Amino acid sequence: MKILLSWLNDFAHFADVDDAEAVAAIASDLTSLGLAVEEVVPTGRGVDGVVSARVLRVETHPDAAKVRRVWVDAGDGEERHVWCGASNMGAGDLVPLATLGTAMPDGRTIERRGILGIDSEGMLCSGVELGVNDDDGGILLLDRSADAGLPYTEVLGTRPDVLFDLDVTRNRPDCWSHLGVARDLAARRGFDIAMPTMVSERLGAPRSVPVEIIAGDRCARFTTTVLSGVRVTESPAWIRQRLSAAGMRPINNVVDVSNLVMLELGQPNHAYDLEQLAGESIRVRLASDGERLTTLDGVERTLDAADLLICDGEDRPIGLGGVMGGLDSEISESTTVVALETAWFTPRGVMETAARHGLRSEASARYERGVDPYVIAAAVGRFIALLSESCPDLVAHAGGADERSASLPEQTRTAVLRGSVLDRVLGTSLDPDRVTGMLAAIGFDSVPVEAGLEVSLPSWRPDCAAEIDVVEEVARLHGYENIGRTVPRADVFGHLSPAQRRRRRVREVLVGLGVSEAMPNPFLAPDELERAGLSGPHLSITNPLAVEESALRTSLRPGLLKALSYNESHRREGVALFEIGHTYPPSEEELPDEQEVLAVVLAGCEAPAAVAVWDEVCAALGVGAQLDQSSPGEGMHPTRSATLRAGRDLLGVVGEVHPAVLAAFEVSERVAVLEVRLDVLLARSEKVVGATAVARTPSSDLDLAFLLDDEVPAERLTKALRQGAGSRLVSLDLFDVFRGDSLGDGRRSLAYRLRLQDPTGSLTDGDIATIRQACVDGAERIGATLR
């Protein structure tokens, strides 16, 4: 919301526009009141050194076809010469001349510059160069009747001003007007505000434009006022100046007054040419499906049954209620009688219509936030007063319409504010009289009742309904900066849950193993899960930004494979990444079956590397799982992968990515991968490991190599050796795997080193021989033969 200081000053004198310190204090007060000042822009100051100059004559030079020699008088009677590229000026015109030494807004300094050895003594300026308008088609032509030698801003009638650009929050529709901002600021400053001039008399003969509200749940109030003696012309300079400074383009006196009233009091309004209003009456109804209306912006809109229409006496649409008027009933130069509409529409209806048509107007922005339903009388009175300035014969007719429906908010609403609640919420101990005074200053009048204060809630504050809303008003006016600072001291202590600590440990272990953390997008293209070899159903976003980001992932693998592919294409191979993130498989429950998953991808590594990572994670978390290589899992390398199972739970997969999937993701390296249900692992209770005293007796090593068929997993031989060695086995290490022609096809040699120790004494040669035999016997039972 753009708020002009000069306009605020009409309500109460807050600060001189030239007083930088006072302006800064206002900005600070506005922000402290919750009207955040995003920018403070000085306006209308003009460019120093640019003066009005009379064009004496314009000449061409035979050797410089593109420029003209312009002779001007800058008010001192002296003829000056400037070169000029534009040609829209002639003798007698008044133009802005940037004199020598002028610092232009674009950073240039005007210097004596010559063409063909003839110096230019300044520069004639366009509207763009001075920041006056966006016309760069020629030199800015000033009012010829003015004198030469004046600052051009004086000729234009612009005055220095300050514009505050406010970020008005959604709960403050009243501050979409200068009145609302002035009211808050005056309350903070302890000022009274004066309302602007209004005309309340209706001296003209009764003349009505009757209104019939059919859609009463959408339009709660609709008034019409007939004004005759209208002469459509240009607005007085101060109105044009004020609108321009506030960022609105002046059009004509009627439209300008309409806009001025809206910016000043917050009430949108619309003036119809009464002669163009068939039947001289208005109906407010819902559109029928497919009905059409061309709005003021020239767009023909197809309506539906949820759109609210303002229609003429013949039921033809003339406006989209609360959003924009129709093109046909617009004010024209021949208009002499207008019907002024001031109405109140229900916010939600306007919001939905504006959203549906992508049509956000100044009116809809106000209505959808909530206009004061009872500011209408002031708005009409102000409209008449302002239009009278440019229409001396203006007559306001008695007997207008003021139709209301049941959905009109009550004018007086109240809430009870308990003193105990106020101080409990704010942590203050405010003097009750001061509270009463602060509230009264913003129109929240109150009377003491047994419980505290009964506070009237003004009609311009639709956001206020309950006690807590009044508490906030007190806090705002008191100033948040005046609220103390304490730190609550409760009988609690902060801690991570076991699962949260274990999650951190997983990250530490992975980083220690050289794996880096990635955060891929959880949204995938619809076919990406399938390309990753994953066939299950997935959920989708119904309103995605792009279809490539519409599928909710059921696995972290596609995102990580894309990351590997990206890195490989940027000459980074062998990248190791992990992600801890959520997957969202469908479910029949209230919410999807959201899971926390850990995935690790190791580019350029074979399956055992992923198993090694899994072993480290297991060791860190004190968990484990069976590797089931008989069911490798979807999208996984069929002969180099396993599923991870704990009892009946499927925890995940480990191994290598299927070569076809790698090709689909344009990854040329092998990729070892681990993907597990981290939520399940973290939820396992943390087992505290009991300490075992280290035995001080000597240990002996026993090396054994076996031949074993490829079909039999090494894990079975390991298990057999553990059983055979029994309690005296300290560690078991598979130190060599060998396949070769000498062994024959389909077999490999597995060499183990067993470290043996008896904590109670030394092992004798006999003990070791017995253990050895037990190991060999066990191995033979699963089909292994000693080499």
Added chain:
Amino acid sequence: MTQDIDRARDAALEAIRTAGSVADLDQVVADHLGKRGTLATLKKGLGSIGDPDERKQAGASMHAARAAVEEAADERRASLGDAEIDARIADERLDLTEHRHAGSRGHLHIVTQAWERLEDVFLGLGFSVAEGPEVETDWHNFEALNMGEGHPARGEFDTLFVDHVPPGGSAGSTLLRTHTSPVQIRTMLTQEPPIYVVAPGRVFRRDTPDATHMPVFHQIEGLVVDRGISMTDLAGTIEAFTKAFFGSGFTSRLRPSYFPFTEPSAEFDIQRPDGSWLELGGCGMVHPEVIRAGGLDPEEWSGFAFGFGIDRMAVMRHGVADIRDMYVNDIRFIEQF
């Protein structure tokens, strides 16, 4: 006899003097002092000397000879050992700058680093960490937070909806949470007050990515619900966090704002030591309707809540020029940190 001993001694000393290595020396010592060594052999002959005086004298010579040989051997061993270590040291010279940096350490994502740093500061302030699902119900994300159906503020969230339909529910009621605030509701519904939690997490908006926005980003939410919690507690907690996280030279301020789920509502700004301000996040006293939606009586319990972006903390700390860089997963970016 004494002459034999002297000869044997001199031979031993000569052999020790010329021994070239510790191993040679060990052999020399064994040859002369060992069980079958020259001196040992002579020692065995001492017993056969008949004359007591002569025997005594020979014994003294033997003793002196052995002592001399042992002393010489020790000295020689020390000098030979030093020389061997010197030789080994000279031989083993390495240029330590000749190594190639393996870069074997992995790197945590900078958003995770910011997330954990924030958690740590709040743990120190007495908060625990709460979590909630990323796909949420309309009720938890909006309704319970005082944004009923049709509430205008809903429009500001640019919500992404999911095609999951709960049993007996309707389409369009499942969404990707637009903020971490639904965790407030879940915490109040499952945990008895006093509640002192922060809820960091991933949130989603239908926002076109640009240098400062991502449709998927991270927030941290704080919630305190206890007896007698007031706005001074909110202001004091924000200030304590500011100093703990940013440093003692930083301070904070609250200024009025609007959120449907808090009242009074505030924006909180951080003032840097150079005096400049930075808008950090939103906060306020938990709205009585929200306390009620959490199953608690607002006449008995009050609280405050706050929230702000985690990604921005990472961006600010490391001077990341474009927030999208953090989500490309380019290892050249990740491994910087």
